[in-house]
Amino acid sequence: MTDLPLPGGRQFGAGASFIELLAQSTDSAPAVIGRLPEGVAAPHGTTVLSLKFADGVIIAGDRRATEGYSIADEKIEKVFPADEYSAIAIAGAAGQATEIVKLFQTELEHYEKVQGDRLSLEGKANRLAQMIRQNFPMALQGLVVVPLFGGFDERRQEGRLFRYDATGGRWEEENFHATGSGGRVAKGTLKKRWRPGLSRAVAMQAAVEALRDASEEDAATGGPDPVRGIYPKVVVITSGGCEDVPDAEVKAAYDELMAGSS
Amino acid sequence: MAFQPYVPPEQLMKDRSEYARKGIGRGKSVVALEYADGILFLAENPSATLHKISEIYDRIAFAGVGKYSEFEDLRIAGIRLADLRGFSYGREDVNAKTLANAYSQALSGIFTQQMKPYEVEILVGQVGDTPGENELYHVLFDGSVTDEQRFVGIGGKYDELTRHLKDTYEEGWDLPTAVRAAVAALAATEERDVPADQTEAAVLDRGRGRRKFLRLTDDQVASFLG
Numbered sequence: 369m370t371d372l373p374l375p376g377g378r379q380f381g382a383g384a385s386f387i388e389l390l391a392q393s394t395d396s397a398p399a400v401i402g403r404l405p406e407g408v409a410a411p412h413g414t415t416v417l418s419l420k421f422a423d424g425v426i427i428a429g430d431r432r433a434t435e436g437y438s439i440a441d442e443k444i445e446k447v448f449p450a451d452e453y454s455a456i457a458i459a460g461a462a463g464q465a466t467e468i469v470k471l472f473q474t475e476l477e478h479y480e481k482v483q484g485d486r487l488s489l490e491g492k493a494n495r496l497a498q499m500i501r502q503n504f505p506m507a508l509q510g511l512v513v514v515p516l517f518g519g520f521d522e523r524r525q526e527g528r529l530f531r532y533d534a535t536g537g538r539w540e541e542e543n544f545h546a547t548g549s550g551g552r553v554a555k556g557t558l559k560k561r562w563r564p565g566l567s568r569a570v571a572m573q574a575a576v577e578a579l580r581d582a583s584e585e586d587a588a589t590g591g592p593d594p595v596r597g598i599y600p601k602v603v604v605i606t607s608g609g610c611e612d613v614p615d616a617e618v619k620a621a622y623d624e625l626m627a628g629s630s
Numbered sequence: 631m632a633f634q635p636y637v638p639p640e641q642l643m644k645d646r647s648e649y650a651r652k653g654i655g656r657g658k659s660v661v662a663l664e665y666a667d668g669i670l671f672l673a674e675n676p677s678a679t680l681h682k683i684s685e686i687y688d689r690i691a692f693a694g695v696g697k698y699s700e701f702e703d704l705r706i707a708g709i710r711l712a713d714l715r716g717f718s719y720g721r722e723d724v725n726a727k728t729l730a731n732a733y734s735q736a737l738s739g740i741f742t743q744q745m746k747p748y749e750v751e752i753l754v755g756q757v758g759d760t761p762g763e764n765e766l767y768h769v770l771f772d773g774s775v776t777d778e779q780r781f782v783g784i785g786g787k788y789d790e791l792t793r794h795l796k797d798t799y800e801e802g803w804d805l806p807t808a809v810r811a812a813v814a815a816l817a818a819t820e821e822r823d824v825p826a827d828q829t830e831a832a833v834l835d836r837g838r839g840r841r842k843f844l845r846l847t848d849d850q851v852a853s854f855l856g
Contacts, residue, residue, distance in 0.1 A: 386713055393714060474717050481685050481709045 386478035387471060387499070415550035415582040415589040416446050416457035418516045419558055420543055421571035424527035424606035425518035427457045428575040430550070430583060431598055432590025442590055447601045449610040451476040454492055454519025455603040459548030460534075461511040468499055468513055475499075489521040493530045493538060501536025514547050520605045527605060550582030550589035557581045568604065572613070572621045576600060580625065592622050643772075646747045650771040651786075653749025654696040658682075659785030660753065661815055662693060662778075663795065664764050665808035668757040668835045668842065672812040674820070675830035678848075683832045685843035687712040687724045689756050691834050695785040696750035696771070704733060704752060721840075726756035730767035730775050738773025747771050751784045757834035757842050761801075783815070790819040805833065806854040809846070813855060826852035 383389060416429035429446035432439060440462075447457040448469050456472060458465035475495060480486050487495070496517055503513055518529035531545045532538055544562050546554035557578035566574065576592070579600045583591030592599050599622060602613040660673040660682055671683045671693050682701075683693045686708050694701025708729055716724045733752060741747045748771050756765040766778040781799050783791025794815045803811065809831060817824045831846040838844060 386717070389710055389714065390717065470717070474713055478709065478713045481713075482706055484679075484681060484684065 384479045384482045386475045389478075390471075412459075412461060412549075412588065414459060414548040414586065415546065415554050415579060416459050416516055416548055417546035417551070417554045417558060417575060417578055418457065418518045418529045418541075418544065419562055419566075419571060419575060420527050420529065421566040421568060423568065424520050424604065425455075425529050426568075426571050426575050426602060426604050427455050427516060427518050427529075428579060428600050428602040429457050429459075430579050430590045430600055432583075432588065433462050434588045439590075442593070442596075443598055445601050447603050448473070449603060449612070450492065450517070450519070451480070451486065452609045453486070453522060453605060454489065454517065455605055455610055456496070457516040457518075457603075458513060459515075459551070460513040461506075464503065464506055464511045465513045465515070468503060468515070472496060472499060486522070488523060489519045489528055492519065493517055493528075493540075496530075497532060497536045497538040499536075500532050500534070504535055507534040516545060516547055518605060520607055520609075522607075525607065546578065546582070548582075548589070550579075550586030553585040554578040554582040569621070572602065572604075572617070573625055575602060576618060576621045577625050580622070592618075594619070594622070646741060647772065650696075650741075650747045650749050654751055654771065655786030657695050657697075657785060659783055659787050659791055659816065659819065660693045660695050661781070661783050661791055661795070661812045662753050662755055662766060663781035663799065663803075663808055663812060664761060664766075664779075664801075665803045665805055665833075666761070667805065667837055668833055669755045669764055669766065670805065670808045670812060670831065670833050671753070671755065672809065672816070672829060672831045674816050674824050674828055676828050678830075681830060683830055683845075685832075685841070686729065686754070687716060688721060688840050689758075689834065689842050690724070690726050690729065691755050691832065691843050693753040693755070693784070694750055695752075697748070700748045701750040701752060704736070704748075704750065707736070708733070708754075726754045726765045726767060730754045730769055733769045734773045734775045736773075737769060737771060741772040751788075753782065753784055755834060757836050759836060783819075787819045791815050794818050809851060809854040810856075813851075826855055 412434050418427040427447050431443050433441040433444040450456045450473055456469055512534045515532050521528050529541045530538055531541055544558045561574035580591055583589040599615050599618040602618050604611045604613055658674045662671045673682045675682050686692045692705050692708055712724045752769045754767045758764045766782055768776045768778050768782055781795040798811055813824050827848045829851050831851050833844050834842045835844055
């Protein structure tokens with residue numbers, strides 16, 4: 369995305385990338401420190417999942433962050449709207465991940481304002497892959513960030529979702545995916561519950577159930593806590609845009625799940 | 631070294647101002663005015679894609695008249711400055727005053743040091759939580775800044791526009807009334823009709839979420855004009 373120089377050294381075209389702009393204006397290259405020393409525990413976030421439903425995509429995540437064997441936070445958020453039509457969920461080192469999310473959000477908004485048009489969903493997914501690849505030196509030190517990215521493709525008029533690995537590899541998922549330490553358990557649940565063309569209510573229930581199952585099998589995943597009113601964070605993306613699902617709706621899905629399983 | 635005839639500085643500045651004014655006068659004007667829910671920007675612009683009005687940051691919008699390539703340059707520089715600041719510090723630390731100052735510095739530098747001045751005039755607007763906290767800065771080709779209130783016209787016919795708005799403007803207008811007044815002001819100064827599909831309009835609406843900027847479609851404008 370580097371601008372082509374014109375004769376005389378002038379750049380051809382406006383740079384639409386915020387990341388490149390930031391790199392020019394700072395010299396804060398990440399220090400390479402080998403593996404993190406034993407005493408430095410970086411908080412890790414854990415189970416996040418995503419599934420398609422009739423109108424688009426649901427992305428959800430639990431609320432726990434851990435530092436080694438301690439719980440660092442029971443109310444952390446791991447799912448963020450990236451722009452009006454996409455959202456990102458993160459599993460991995462929380463500090464690194466929130467920075468990548470903030471950078472990604474700014475990158476998308478910057479592009480939209482400079483170009484006067486949003487990036488295609490494909491373009492956003494590719495940009496995220498490049499950002500994860502740039503984080504690879506940090507991943508080698510143990511600060512791995514593995515996101516899930518989902519959004520509504522305005523051109524194809526359908527929801528799409530993408531998963532990544534620590535090296536920046538990017539794969540499009542057909543139906544659903546879960547990642548993080550409790551990801552395998554959550555994926556098992558989704559595999560049983562997922563059907564093409566799920567309604568929003570049923571898809572929401574499947575997401576909540578998968579997260580509950582993950583929290584029962586994985587110490588680093590927090591379960592819903594009705595006493596303190598902590599519920600998974602859920603974002604729904606449809607043709608109408610990105611929507612933070614209110615706690616009340618997540619609670620309703622959870623209550624129904626508990627009522628059915630008792 | 632080539633022989634350079636002596637030109638008095640007064641003459642030099644006068645020539646440059648005239649040159650810039652002539653360039654700006656060839657283009658179409660933009661009107662900005664405060665209404666009940668924020669700030670309305672409206673321009674006569676036959677192109678649907680080459681914008682005169684655009685978003686800079688959460689609460690801040692930009693409007694430019696004159697030479698497209700030059701105000702486009704300034705627009706992108708503004709977005710870069712705003713995004714960098716907002717990312718490094720906080721979103722609320724980005725404000726119109728800083729931007730207007732940066733534009734003023736840049737334009738005054740270009741005016742005195744470059745071969746030719748920029749043939750542009752720009753507006754930087756910021757919507758506040760209450761009507762009293764709105765800010766509107768008008769930056770001229772030579773870098774001079776004025777802080778405007780209630781309404782402002784920029785471009786070749788800015789004085790006629792401003793005179794027209796002075797007679798008609800009332801505080802607390804709703805959006806349709808504000809759009810009608812802005813179009814009427816443009817039509818009166820141009821002495822011809824300005825149809826909805828020849829306009830470009832956008833608002834900074836304090837009722838919106840984080841990003842207050844919203845473009846109005848031609849259909850919306852047409853429905854307001856009735």
